[in-house]
Amino acid sequence: IQLHPPYNVILHNDDYHSFEYVSRMLKTLVAYTEEKGFKLAEEVHLKGKVIVLTTSLEHAELKRDQIIGYGPDLRARVPTGPLGCYIEPVPMD
Numbered sequence: 001i002q003l004h005p006p007y008n009v010i011l012h013n014d015d016y017h018s019f020e021y022v023s024r025m026l027k028t029l030v031a032y033t034e035e036k037g038f039k040l041a042e043e044v045h046l047k048g049k050v051i052v053l054t055t056s057l058e059h060a061e062l063k064r065d066q067i068i069g070y071g072p073d074l075r076a077r078v079p080t081g082p083l084g085c086y087i088e089p090v091p092m093d
Helices: 019-030 034-047 057-068
Strands: 007-012 049-055 085-089
Touching: 007 034, 007 057, 019 034, 019 049, 019 057, 034 049, 049 057, 057 085
Parallel strands: none
Antiparallel strands: 007 049, 007 085
8 A cells, every 4th residue: 555645734934924814824724723823823933934734735735725815914014915835745754
């Protein structure tokens, strides 16, 4: 049996989207609690990127597309585009 390799959904930091936006988006799209979403928002802010989900390729592609298409951050100081998000295979040792 050949297993499909897992993929990471990775969020990139920017200086435009609020922590509240990221937390709400992750609650809506990934079913995380507000606390978990806020922790991930803090981590992406501090480290520049964060893995938000590890899953199958098809599910990772869906979540990436949903994150990119989530909509504007209405609390942002300037008009925002989509969050930076991409997928990559989990490195296999």
